[in-house]
Amino acid sequence: MKYIQFDNSKLPNLEYSLFKEILRTNRAGAYMSTSLTGCNTRKYHGLLVCPIDAFGGEDYVMLSSLQCTVVQHDKTFNLGIQQYKDEYFEPKGHKYMCDYTPDPITKMTHRVGGVVLSQEFILSENENQVLIKYTLEEAHSDTSLRLKPFLAFRNVHKLMEENMQVNTHYTEIANGVKFRLYDGFPELSIQTSKKSEYIAMPDWYRDVEYIKERYRGYGYREALYVPGYFEFPIKKGESVVVSASLTEVSPASLKTKFTREVNRRTPKDSMQNMLLNAAQQFIHRQENSVMLKAGYHWKRPQLRDMFVALAGLACMQEDKKVYAEIFESSLPNLRRLYIEQAAMNNTSIDVPLWFFYCLNEMERFMPRHIKMVEHFGLMNDLLNHYWNGVPGKMHRLDNGLIYARNEGEPQQWMNSKTSWGYLVTPRYGCAVEVNALWYNAIATTISIATTLKQREFIDIWQPRLNQIGSSFISTFCNDKGYLYDYVDGDYKSKTIRPNQLIAAGLRHTPLTREQKKSILDITTRELLTPRGIRSLTPKDDKYLGAMEGNGDQRAMAKHQGTAYPWLLGFYADVMVDVHRNSGMAQLKRIIDDFESELPEHCIGSISECYNGNPPHQAKGAISMAWNVAALLKLMKIIESK
Numbered sequence: 001m002k003y004i005q006f007d008n009s010k011l012p013n014l015e016y017s018l019f020k021e022i023l024r025t026n027r028a029g030a031y032m033s034t035s036l037t038g039c040n041t042r043k044y045h046g047l048l049v050c051p052i053d054a055f056g057g058e059d060y061v062m063l064s065s066l067q068c069t070v071v072q073h074d075k076t077f078n079l080g081i082q083q084y085k086d087e088y089f090e091p092k093g094h095k096y097m098c099d100y101t102p103d104p105i106t107k108m109t110h111r112v113g114g115v116v117l118s119q120e121f122i123l124s125e126n127e128n129q130v131l132i133k134y135t136l137e138e139a140h141s142d143t144s145l146r147l148k149p150f151l152a153f154r155n156v157h158k159l160m161e162e163n164m165q166v167n168t169h170y171t172e173i174a175n176g177v178k179f180r181l182y183d184g185f186p187e188l189s190i191q192t193s194k195k196s197e198y199i200a201m202p203d204w205y206r207d208v209e210y211i212k213e214r215y216r217g218y219g220y221r222e223a224l225y226v227p228g229y230f231e232f233p234i235k236k237g238e239s240v241v242v243s244a245s246l247t248e249v250s251p252a253s254l255k256t257k258f259t260r261e262v263n264r265r266t267p268k269d270s271m272q273n274m275l276l277n278a279a280q281q282f283i284h285r286q287e288n289s290v291m292l293k294a295g296y297h298w299k300r301p302q303l304r305d306m307f308v309a310l311a312g313l314a315c316m317q318e319d320k321k322v323y324a325e326i327f328e329s330s331l332p333n334l335r336r337l338y339i340e341q342a343a344m345n346n347t348s349i350d351v352p353l354w355f356f357y358c359l360n361e362m363e364r365f366m367p368r369h370i371k372m373v374e375h376f377g378l379m380n381d382l383l384n385h386y387w388n389g390v391p392g393k394m395h396r397l398d399n400g401l402i403y404a405r406n407e408g409e410p411q412q413w414m415n416s417k418t419s420w421g422y423l424v425t426p427r428y429g430c431a432v433e434v435n436a437l438w439y440n441a442i443a444t445t446i447s448i449a450t451t452l453k454q455r456e457f458i459d460i461w462q463p464r465l466n467q468i469g470s471s472f473i474s475t476f477c478n479d480k481g482y483l484y485d486y487v488d489g490d491y492k493s494k495t496i497r498p499n500q501l502i503a504a505g506l507r508h509t510p511l512t513r514e515q516k517k518s519i520l521d522i523t524t525r526e527l528l529t530p531r532g533i534r535s536l537t538p539k540d541d542k543y544l545g546a547m548e549g550n551g552d553q554r555a556m557a558k559h560q561g562t563a564y565p566w567l568l569g570f571y572a573d574v575m576v577d578v579h580r581n582s583g584m585a586q587l588k589r590i591i592d593d594f595e596s597e598l599p600e601h602c603i604g605s606i607s608e609c610y611n612g613n614p615p616h617q618a619k620g621a622i623s624m625a626w627n628v629a630a631l632l633k634l635m636k637i638i639e640s641k
Helices: 211-215 251-264 271-280 303-314 321-340 351-365 372-388 432-452 455-476 499-505 513-526 551-557 565-595 625-640
Strands: 021-025 031-035 046-052 058-072 075-078 081-084 088-092 097-101 106-112 115-123 129-138 143-155 170-173 176-179 188-192 197-209 221-234 239-245 283-286 289-292 394-396 402-404 486-488 532-534
Touching: 021 115, 031 115, 046 129, 046 239, 058 115, 058 129, 058 188, 058 239, 115 251, 129 251, 143 188, 143 239, 170 197, 176 221, 188 221, 188 251, 221 239, 239 251, 271 565, 271 625, 289 303, 289 321, 303 321, 303 351, 303 565, 303 625, 321 351, 321 372, 351 372, 351 432, 372 394, 372 432, 372 455, 402 432, 432 455, 432 499, 499 513, 499 565, 513 565, 532 565, 565 625
Parallel strands: none
Antiparallel strands: 021 031, 031 046, 046 058, 058 075, 058 143, 081 088, 081 197, 097 106, 106 115, 115 129, 129 239, 143 221, 170 176, 176 188, 188 239, 197 221, 283 289, 394 402
């Protein structure tokens, strides 16, 4: 029995399947993504989307889709589906869909009368190449397949218009052709494992619509270029592999390569393996470095997200080496941005402090791969960076706490901003999690200094740590049992937000166990949902329980009640610290609640955020690294008890 199953009778129902999304990626930075029906609902969807070095490494939709038509007795049955103007779908291949499975790879099966055809999709692990295997499972008469490529050759954030600049010429290659629609682009080679006939019939398909973009308030209509089609006969039981790649390949190798790529994949036969597979999809190799993509489709590598997510992504993996490599690859960028060029780049003042959190987590979950003592020099430099401050942006108060104000610019992870420049949650002053991270950073470095017998460092920083700990308690604790979210002079923000949970969940904190318990109780009562921790209590007048509408409307709601799964990692640590083994039941319930999410939005992964109000609909990016990391971390904690 398959781990994730869909109601096959509902697959042709667009209300059921159109909003479930498929995402597969590879280590080269390429991805394929569409809806469960194969109908692209976002401008970010495509069969081959990959970074183009010549254009700054930005992602480009090269091949939007490859529509397959079954030909029998001169009759045609198009298995594709595309939405056009006025919500018109043509062709209507979803009517023939009879099965879908994500394990071990994406597989769609269609039935047309006596014909049963399966399509399996996989990306080459280290190349900008998608492979599609067509297998004729059943047929009672001669059958041919006709494949029609829809080409985009555009940035994922843009839409294509019909134009006269398109290059309609093509070059014949082994079992296929290659295209370069515009100057500067690489060539796209489409080839088949068996001899096929290519028929050139260049045309524009106009008014293609993306319903998700319309809902999000963005441009949603474009024209796609179709150069012609491929056609070849296929027998019952026969498989034909098609390659779309930025390099020419040997057609004779395609079947072998397809099988080899499938054998490399992690089985998706359990929730844990689903999440492990999702975790691996964020890894992106580029030249001599490896990085972690924050999320899909539009999230780029970000230091904060990487530092929060890395250890959680690695903790349940058999091979942890690549995660240590990602960590080490990030450090030159950290030093460049926050030490060498600090005055210019230090707008998000919490980012270097998350480095210390990451070190603690890496030592916790993969001690054989990360040695904290090797990073003492960088740790010392970062502490001095904070101690000295950045004029006009961040400085240290006399009581040792970190104060930040950079008008109109985000200071921490609650960084939502409207198109007219309005910062929704500025939190200027002393933010509670920033100063908790500051305390944790110093305490972590002192522990390493103790190991290295750096007495001079300890003599300087231990009194500072003591002062900061006392200042933290006197500044942020209140008689209601929770922590002020931020303090700016005499103003103390009484809004109940999850940032206090971060403060309670760090390895080193000035908070007592009793204080942590109180924070945990309030978080559980007012912020915990089945999909994560709310960013604001529903009791607050500014609470917005649904992140809906255009970009600005969503920005206004993003940190005003929206729930975030990544915060569950801190919730779990506080729960275990406060309740020990008796807290395991609660953590297991959280995991069980999330299991039902895996087939719902991005199949096998966890979305960026969720509405604060029930039924907690998924919002934002469809797959987010630090959310997957948090759930794997919970599984690891449960497993270790």
